Amino acid sequence: MRAGFIGDIVGRAGRKIVSENVKKMRDKFGLDFVIANCENASGGFGLSAQNAAELLECGIDAITGGNHSFDKKEIGSLMDSLPIIRPYNHFAGTAGKGVINLKRGEVSLSVINLMGHYAMPHTNNAFLEVQNALKECESQNVLIDFHAEATSEKNAIFGYLNGQVSAIFGTHTHVGTDDLQILNHTAYASDVGLSGAFDGVIGMDKEAPIKTFLTGFKHSFKVNERCRRIFQMIVFECEEGRCIDAFKVRVIDGIDEMQVQNALKFDK
Template identity: 45%
Template structure:
C-alpha cells in the first residue's frame, strides 16, 4: 500500500495548501492513506475543531499532534470524541484524547498510527521508548495483523529521533519526525525494513522563520523581547512530507521518497 505523511501544517497558508493539494495527490499518486501533523494549523498554535474538520474533509485521514496540542482550549472536549485526532501518547495518564489509533482505509486495510513526543530539549513527558514498546507490534506489521504501522516522533534532537527509528526498525512501516519544520534529506529504508526520515518539514510559507513572520521572530533574537506575538507567515506554502510504499508480504517499507510541492522550496516528487 501507499501512505503519505505531511509535516507540521502552519497557519492559514499551510492549511489552504494542504486542503488544495491532498485531493490531487491522493488521485495522482494512488494514495491509500494520508496522515498530517496539525499542531500548528490554527494561527500557528494548536488546532481548532473547525480546522480539523476542514482537513478531514479534504482527505487527511488522521491528524497527529505535539507540544502545541493544547494551545487552543476548545480542542479539549473535541479530542476525546474524535479518534482521528491524536496527541502524543506519552502525555501522563488521564490526559484527554489518545496517542495511538487503529484505522481502516477505504479498502479495509488496517493502519496503526502512533504519536510520541521526544524529550531532549522538549517537555519531559513519559519515556517515548516505553510507550513505543507497549504500542508497537512484536513482529512485522503483517505478522501482527496490520497493513501499515506509522510512528510520528515529534521532537528537536536528531540523535533521539534516529534512536527511535532504530528502536522501531522491523516493527513499523514508517518512522518520521516532526517539529523542526525543516525537511531533512535522509529518507531511506533502515536495515530491517522501516522507512525513516528525521523530519518531514512543514506545510507552510518558507519565506519565514520556521513558518512565522520574519519581523517578530527577528525582534526576539535581536532584543530578547517576547512581544509582539508571533504570527504565521502568509505567503505561498510548500507542502512537505514523505511517501512510503510497502511490501504487502511484510507491511514494511519497499520505498520511501520525499514530496515537496509549491512555494519556495525545490520540488520533490515521489517516483
C-alpha cells in the same frame, strides 16, 4: 498499502496549500490513507474545532499532534469522536489517545504519536512507552510520528525500532531533512518539514524572531500570511508491515514542477 504523511501544517497558509494538494496527491499516487501533523494549523499554535473539520474534509484521514496539541482547549473533547491523536507518552488521565487504527477495505494502517524529551514538555519516556503503544496497533503496517526537537533523539528511536515498524517520520522543527531512507524495511526521515510559509522563520513572520535574537526579549510570533508557500509529504508503501518504497514530494509556489526525492534504499 500506500499512505502519505504530511509534516507540521502551519497556519492558514499551510491549511490552504494542503487543501489544494491532498486530493491531487491521493489520485496521483493512489494513496489509501493520508495522515498529517496539525498541532500548528490554527494561527500557528494548536488546532481549533473548525480547522480540524476543514482539514479532515479536504482528505486527511487522521491527525497527529505534539507539544501544541492542547493549545486550543476545545480540541480535547473532540479527540474521542474525531480521528485526532496526541502523543502517546502523555501522563495518564490526559484527554485523547496516542494510537489510531485505520482501515479501508482490505488495507490498514496503525498510527502512533510520540513526543521527544529534549527541549519539550515533560512526559513519560517515549522509548519505554512505545512498546505499550505497539500492543494497541491492529495493523502490521505501523507509522510513528515522532514529534521531537533533537535529531539525535530521532536517530536513536530509529535505531531502537528499526525493523519493528513500517515508518518513523519526525516532526516539530518545521525544517525538512534530506535523510529519507529505508533500512530493514523501516522508512525514516528526521523531519518531514512544514507545509505553509516557505519564507519567514519556520512558517512564522520573520520580524518577531529576528527582534528576539537582536534584543534578547521575546516578541509574539505571528504566522506569515503573505508568503511563498510549500507543501511537503512523504509517500510510503508497505507489504505486510515492511516498507518497500518511499519518496518525498514538495510543491512550492513559483516552481512549476513538483519536486521528488526518492528514499535511500539499503534493503536488498
